[in-house]
Amino acid sequence: MKLYDLELSGNCYKVRLFAALAQIDIDCVAVDFLGGEHKRAPLIELNPWGELPILVDGELVLRDSQAILVYLAARYGGAAWWPVEPQLQGEVMQWLSTSANEIQNGPSAARLVDKFGFVLDKAVALDKAARILGLIDGHLASHDWLAAGRPTIADCAVFPYVALAPEGGIDLAPYRHIARWIDRVKSLPRYLAMPGT
Amino acid sequence: MKLYDLELSGNCYKVRLFAALAQIDIDCVAVDFLGGEHKRAPLIELNPWGELPILVDGELVLRDSQAILVYLAARYGGAAWWPVEPQLQGEVMQWLSTSANEIQNGPSAARLVDKFGFVLDKAVALDKAARILGLIDGHLASHDWLAAGRPTIADCAVFPYVALAPEGGIDLAPYRHIARWIDRVKSLPRYLAMPGT
Known part of the structure; x- marks a missing residue:
C-alpha cells in the first residue's frame, strides 16, 4: 500500500x-x-x-x-477508530466535514500563505480560523475527544492543521481546551509527530 | 425525527x-x-x-x-445508499469532502452572493466553481454516478449546489456530462425538487 x-x-x-x-x-x-x-x-x-x-x-x-x-x-x-454505530458515524462525520472545510479554509489556508507563499486572502483565513478554533475549543470544554467519547479518525483529521496553526501566525494560547486536547493526542500510544507540531 | x-x-x-x-x-x-x-x-x-x-x-x-x-x-x-465495503465508503467519502469544501466554497458561495447578498469574494467563488465543475464533469464523462457505480449519498450531497449553480450566475452549458447526471438524478424514483433546480 x-x-x-x-x-x-x-x-x-x-x-x-x-x-x-x-x-x-x-x-x-x-x-x-x-x-x-x-x-x-x-x-x-x-x-x-x-x-x-x-x-x-x-x-x-x-x-x-x-x-x-x-x-x-x-x-x-477496526471499529475503535471509525465506529460502526450510525449515531457515532454521524458524530465522527461532523468533524470530517469540519476538517475538509473550516479547518482547510481557516488555519490551513493561513499557514499556506505564511509558510509557502500561496496567494490567498490571509485576513479571511484568519477570520475563519478564529471562528472555528473558538467552536472547537467550546466543544472540547466538555469533551476529551472530538467524537464518540474516544480517539477516532475525527481527531486524526482535525489535529494536524490545528496543531500547526502557529505556523500561520495564529496564537493558540487563548484556546486552553484545545491545548489540553493537543496534549492528549500527543500522549496516545505510538503518536507520530511532524515538523511544526 | x-x-x-x-x-x-x-x-x-x-x-x-x-x-x-x-x-x-x-x-x-x-x-x-x-x-x-x-x-x-x-x-x-x-x-x-x-x-x-x-x-x-x-x-x-x-x-x-x-x-x-x-x-x-x-x-x-440501507447499504444501497451508504455502502459497508471499506473501498466503497472511501469512494463515497471523497465526494462528501468535495461537497463540504469545494462545492460549498465554489458554486454555493457564488449563489449566496447573488441570491442572498452575502459579502463574499464572488471572483474567488467563481474560480473555485469553474475548477470543481470541470473536475466533476471529467469524472462523470466515464461514470454514471459519482461513486460505487450506483446512486449513493455522494450524489445527494453534490447534486443540490451543482444544480443550483445558475442561481450564482454560473452557466452549466459547458458541462455536458454534469447535465446528463442531473437528468439521471431527476429520474430517480421519488425524486424531490426544490425551487431553483
Whole structure:
C-alpha cells in the first residue's frame, strides 16, 4: 500500500498519524511538490485534483485525506477508530466535514500563505480560523475527544492543521481546551509527530 | 425525527432529497432564517455553529448535512445508499469532502452572493466553481454516478449546489456530462425538487 506523500503537508500527516496510531503499514513515497510532480503524469492520472495525499492499495486509488482515513479505518483500523454505530458515524462525520472545510479554509489556508507563499486572502483565513478554533475549543470544554467519547479518525483529521496553526501566525494560547486536547493526542500510544507540531 | 430546515438552503435540501429517495420519514420544521432564529436559543444550543440543517432524532443532535446523510443512510437508508465495503465508503467519502469544501466554497458561495447578498469574494467563488465543475464533469464523462457505480449519498450531497449553480450566475452549458447526471438524478424514483433546480 502506497501513500504519495509530502512531509510538510498536514493532509498527508493526517494519514501518517492515523497509520502510526492504528499500526497500519504504509509505504510513503515522497513527492517533489515544489517541482510540481503531483500536477504531472503519472500522479495527475491517479488524482485529477492535482493534490496530495493519494493512497494506492491494489486496484483502489483514493484522493482526499478524509476519504483515506475512512477507508484505512474501515478496512484495517477496526471499529475503535471509525465506529460502526450510525449515531457515532454521524458524530465522527461532523468533524470530517469540519476538517475538509473550516479547518482547510481557516488555519490551513493561513499557514499556506505564511509558510509557502500561496496567494490567498490571509485576513479571511484568519477570520475563519478564529471562528472555528473558538467552536472547537467550546466543544472540547466538555469533551476529551472530538467524537464518540474516544480517539477516532475525527481527531486524526482535525489535529494536524490545528496543531500547526502557529505556523500561520495564529496564537493558540487563548484556546486552553484545545491545548489540553493537543496534549492528549500527543500522549496516545505510538503518536507520530511532524515538523511544526 | 425533526429536521430544522430552510426551503432555499441547498444543505437542507440534501437531506430532504435523500429522505425522499430512501423513503425516510422526517418532520421538517421551517426556521426563520432571515430573522436569525438559527443564531438564537434554542437552536444555537442545538448547533453552536449557527447553521442549518440540524437533525434531532431522540437524544441525538447532528449538525452538518454530510454527517446527517451518513447517519440517516447508516441507520435507516440501507447499504444501497451508504455502502459497508471499506473501498466503497472511501469512494463515497471523497465526494462528501468535495461537497463540504469545494462545492460549498465554489458554486454555493457564488449563489449566496447573488441570491442572498452575502459579502463574499464572488471572483474567488467563481474560480473555485469553474475548477470543481470541470473536475466533476471529467469524472462523470466515464461514470454514471459519482461513486460505487450506483446512486449513493455522494450524489445527494453534490447534486443540490451543482444544480443550483445558475442561481450564482454560473452557466452549466459547458458541462455536458454534469447535465446528463442531473437528468439521471431527476429520474430517480421519488425524486424531490426544490425551487431553483
